[in-house]
Amino acid sequence: MHHSSSSTYPEDRTENPPSFLHNNTYKSSPPQSNGGSLISTLLQTTIESKRTLQESTTAYYLPDAPMSSSALTNLNQVDHHSRSTTMAPLSPASQASIGASPTRFRPNETGLTQDWMLELVDRHRAKRARVENIIRGMAGSPLSVYFTGEGFGEGETTPTSHLQSEMLENKRKQRVPQHQDLPRTEGVSGKSTDEGHTLRKQLQTMQRLLGQLQARFIQVYENQTNESEEEDHHSTWNKEYVETETSPGEVFLDPYSEFNNKMPLDRGHLGWKNNKLTDYLHSNPDNEDKLLADILKYELSRAVNSSVDSIFKNISHTFVKSPQLHVEDGGMVETDDETMFLSSREPASTSTHVDSMSRLPPCSESGMAQQLQEIQTEALSLVVQKPKSMTRPCSLNLTVKRPLHFYQPPFLHNHPTALQENHQVLDNVKHNSSHPDTIGELQCRPSTMGLPTPEIVDLPWDPVIVRSKVTSRPPGSPQAHQPMTTGHHVLLESLGLPHIKMDRGSFQSMVKRTSYVLNESLTTQHLKKAKLMFFYTRYPSSNVLKTFFSDVQLTRCITSQLIKWFSNFREFYYIQMEKFARQARVEGVNSVKDVAVSRDSELFRALNMHYNKANDFQVPDRFLEVAEITLQEFYIAITLARDSDPSWKKAIYKVICKLDSDVPTEFKARFTT
DNA sequence: TTCATTCCTG
DNA sequence: CAGGAATGAA
Numbered sequence: 050m051h052h053s054s055s056s057t058y059p060e061d062r063t064e065n066p067p068s069f070l071h072n073n074t075y076k077s078s079p080p081q082s083n084g085g086s087l088i089s090t091l092l093q094t095t096i097e098s099k100r101t102l103q104e105s106t107t108a109y110y111l112p113d114a115p116m117s118s119s120a121l122t123n124l125n126q127v128d129h130h131s132r133s134t135t136m137a138p139l140s141p142a143s144q145a146s147i148g149a150s151p152t153r154f155r156p157n158e159t160g161l162t163q164d165w166m167l168e169l170v171d172r173h174r175a176k177r178a179r180v181e182n183i184i185r186g187m188a189g190s191p192l193s194v195y196f197t198g199e200g201f202g203e204g205e206t207t208p209t210s211h212l213q214s215e216m217l218e219n220k221r222k223q224r225v226p227q228h229q230d231l232p233r234t235e236g237v238s239g240k241s242t243d244e245g246h247t248l249r250k251q252l253q254t255m256q257r258l259l260g261q262l263q264a265r266f267i268q269v270y271e272n273q274t275n276e277s278e279e280e281d282h283h284s285t286w287n288k289e290y291v292e293t294e295t296s297p298g299e300v301f302l303d304p305y306s307e308f309n310n311k312m313p314l315d316r317g318h319l320g321w322k323n324n325k326l327t328d329y330l331h332s333n334p335d336n337e338d339k340l341l342a343d344i345l346k347y348e349l350s351r352a353v354n355s356s357v358d359s360i361f362k363n364i365s366h367t368f369v370k371s372p373q374l375h376v377e378d379g380g381m382v383e384t385d386d387e388t389m390f391l392s393s394r395e396p397a398s399t400s401t402h403v404d405s406m407s408r409l410p411p412c413s414e415s416g417m418a419q420q421l422q423e424i425q426t427e428a429l430s431l432v433v434q435k436p437k438s439m440t441r442p443c444s445l446n447l448t449v450k451r452p453l454h455f456y457q458p459p460f461l462h463n464h465p466t467a468l469q470e471n472h473q474v475l476d477n478v479k480h481n482s483s484h485p486d487t488i489g490e491l492q493c494r495p496s497t498m499g500l501p502t503p504e505i506v507d508l509p510w511d512p513v514i515v516r517s518k519v520t521s522r523p524p525g526s527p528q529a530h531q532p533m534t535t536g537h538h539v540l541l542e543s544l545g546l547p548h549i550k551m552d553r554g555s556f557q558s559m560v561k562r563t564s565y566v567l568n569e570s571l572t573t574q575h576l577k578k579a580k581l582m583f584f585y586t587r588y589p590s591s592n593v594l595k596t597f598f599s600d601v602q603l604t605r606c607i608t609s610q611l612i613k614w615f616s617n618f619r620e621f622y623y624i625q626m627e628k629f630a631r632q633a634r635v636e637g638v639n640s641v642k643d644v645a646v647s648r649d650s651e652l653f654r655a656l657n658m659h660y661n662k663a664n665d666f667q668v669p670d671r672f673l674e675v676a677e678i679t680l681q682e683f684y685i686a687i688t689l690a691r692d693s694d695p696s697w698k699k700a701i702y703k704v705i706c707k708l709d710s711d712v713p714t715e716f717k718a719r720f721t722t
Numbered sequence: 723t724t725c726a727t728t729c730c731t732g
Numbered sequence: 733c734a735g736g737a738a739t740g741a742a
Contacts, residue, residue: 576733610734616727617733696739698728 569602571610579611580660582716583618584672586709597716618660622679623698625655630683644684646677675708 575598582589582597594611595603603611629652633644646652648668656676657668682701691697 612726613734620728696728699740702728 569607571598571601571607571614575601575611576614577663578716579614580618581666582712583615583622583660584666584668585712587615587619587622587675588706588709589615589712593712597712599717619702621659622656623683623701625652625659626676626679626683626701627687627698629655630680630687633680633684634687638684641681641684641688644677644681646673646680648673652676652680669710671710675705678708679705 578597582593586593589597589611591608591612594608598607598611601607629650630644638644653668653673653676657664661668679701682704686692686697686701691700
């Protein structure tokens with residue numbers, strides 16, 4: 050068995066010692082990486098020839114069982130620990146000196162002549178230059194990111210590979226964040242991410258293998274030229290195999306490549322393959338490089354094509370054919386289940402309004418919206434409309450059942466899959482969390498408004514982000530398209546792909562249609578709106594709040610914040626009333642009939658300054674009436690010395706709370722004047 | 723006790 | 733404007 054293939058070697062090879070390593074390599078190597086790989090076979094062939102040569106000229110690091118599994122494992126461990134130091138001797142200087150002195154090859158006991166050695170060395174040096182040239186070309190491609198030199202001895206720096214190692218140094222740095230992306234991606238979108246993960250794994254596998262191929266090429270030539278460094282080379286050399294084929298957790302599963310041939314090793318087939326290749330290579334030495342390069346190119350393009358096809362297949366499956374998602378004419382992407390998302394529909398004339406309140410909105414309501422109402426519970430967030438400008442009272446609605454950005458950068462809320470996933474997660478956390486100081490606490494922290502914290506969990510609630518979304522949008526312009534580009538970007542990243550230029554008309558538009566704006570916190574615009582609403586209602590009911598703040602998720606905390614706002618409004622209002630009532634008495638107003646509030650009044654100016662600072666809202670006359678009544682009440686109470694009673698204001702509150710009027714429906718769909 | 727509101731403080 | 737204590741109603 051050991052000699053089954055040696056007979057096919059060229060004549061000069063017969064002078065070499067029995068290449069027991071040749072078959073040993075196959076025997077001891079797991080099939081994952083070289084079982085059916087043409088490249089691997091080719092490499093093996095090439096490598097074996099060099100090894101055979103080297104074996105005859107050098108002392109082996111592990112001469113007895115150089116490729117046994119246990120020995121490899123041990124060597125692997127050793128090498129992992131000593132990688133940086135073991136490779137150190139392979140400095141560029143030493144490489145240069147070694148390469149310049151091929152005569153240091155020692156004649157071996159099998160009778161290899163020095164001339165033969167010299168010729169071989171020269172030939173392989175030329176080949177190395179060509180192969181490295183090829184590899185350099187590959188390194189310029191996106192896949193070169195994964196040529197991280199794991200198969201490379203870190204200290205290997207020939208004059209040419211020095212440039213490579215520099216390049217690879219950068220590539221290594223690029224690789225780190227890609228790996229770090231993985232967990233986050235997994236958390237973002239479950240199923241599609243799993244698929245993407247698999248594809249990514251495949252890509253990585255192929256890329257790793259390519260890197261190893263590259264490493265082997267280099268290694269072969271290093272071995273050729275650096276026989277004086279033989280021990281280090283041997284450790285490196287063995288490490289190659291260990292890392293490639295026996296490293297735990299590095300099992301390559303690449304269904305698109307021959308690299309991953311899980312079938313039992315067909316020794317006969319391999320032997321045939323090997324022998325044929327060997328014959329070819331040795332009979333046509335000049336074709337060797339070209340063949341290697343061609344095979345490499347072929348494998349590369351085939352693998353990349355397969356991966357890209359699979360990825361696009363997945364994408365189209367996720368975005369178009371998913372039973373949970375369907376794209377409507379108006380550019381909506383909706384889901385049918387509970388985690389339903391309703392996006393805006395342009396233009397305004399055809400829009401529907403989804404009102405989370407029991408009261409139907411003035412505009413027609415879609416059946417889906419009603420369905421949404423039915424499934425909604427008190428504790429759940431409200432699916433609300435993004436208010437539009439005054440001129441479009443019933444315009445777009447941009448509704449979503451559940452916020453999505455959590456543990457994500459704020460611009461991430463575009464990925465529908467991630468959206469749903471996060472909704473579920475968030476739902477669970479919100480409703481099941483027994484730790485009020487976690488998410489619920491964050492959510493119930495209105496004080497975070499305007500105080501973005503560095504904590505990542507606070508980012509989604511960063512009101513600045515929400516506010517910027519709102520304010521940066523010109524009135525009447527389509528909303529929620531701001532994060533589109535980044536969403537696209539993120540989506541691609543979540544698939545672990547290099548940035549592929551997508552067809553603008555297809556995928557990108559698909560992503561565009563899935564953009565949402567979610568308000569999980571109250572913004573300054575909401576505050577402004579609330580203040581203006583105060584001109585109509587001093588004691589808004591929860592229903593009114595829901596109706597007019599339907600663009601935010603009225604969780605308990607948000608609702609409390611709104612209530613608190615109005616409480617503060619009232620506080621200021623009554624303080625002003627008491628203040629001006631006392632002032633009127635001091636100023637000598639003798640009759641309640643002389644107590645009046647007009648738009649010229651100081652009282653009104655104070656109130657208007659507080660609730661309508663921009664003065665861009667026409668305060669309704671009714672408010673003036675109510676203010677006047679309130680002032681009179683205070684005046685009377687003070688006149689009658691009721692203020693001696695600690696709760697003397699309550700009677701006034703009781704009166705005033707009945708003076709609320711309906712808030713114009715225009716407020717439902719607007720942020721500001 | 724719970725919830726809503728007011729009062730007080732920063 | 734928010735947080736929290738105080739208050740009162742249910």
